[in-house]
Amino acid sequence: MNTTYEQCFICNQDYSEKDISITKCNHKFHTSCLCNWLTIGKKCPYCNEKLVERNIEAINIEDLRRKILREMLVKTLNDDVQYNQEIIKTNEKTMEKLKNNEERIRIQINKHNIINEINKSKKEELNKKINKFYEKLIS
DSSP: OOOSOSBOTTTOOBSOSSEEEEETTSOEEEHHHHHHHHHHOSBOTTTOOBOOGGGEEEEEHHHHHHHHHHHHHHHHHHHHHHHHHHHHHHHHHHHHHHHHHHHHHHHHHHHHHHHHHHHHHHHHHHHHHHHHHHHHHHO
16 A cells, blocks of 8 residues: 555656645545546545545645745745844843943943052142241251
């Protein structure tokens, strides 16, 4: 029995034609073979389930391949978009941290500059006092 569906169960030929048909019971055959079969019997040639034409879907293998490739491409693109969104979120968090660090550094620099100015002023004041004291000692 043909269970791998590499060949049409009716004619035992590979699916080299572009058109195949799939029954409601999910068995596939060459469309022409199945049409001929349905003229003499109304049951699936593989499993004997009763068939009516509305239970048979004719498909084009190239269309099916294109559909599968399109679905794969869409999934890949969606995965890429999701990955890129995650990277963007990570980068935004990193940027926020950097901005916070930059602000902290700016504040520290300002504090340092203020302290330097105060120290410079105190040093000048102290030097003046020392000079006055020294002058009094000498005179």
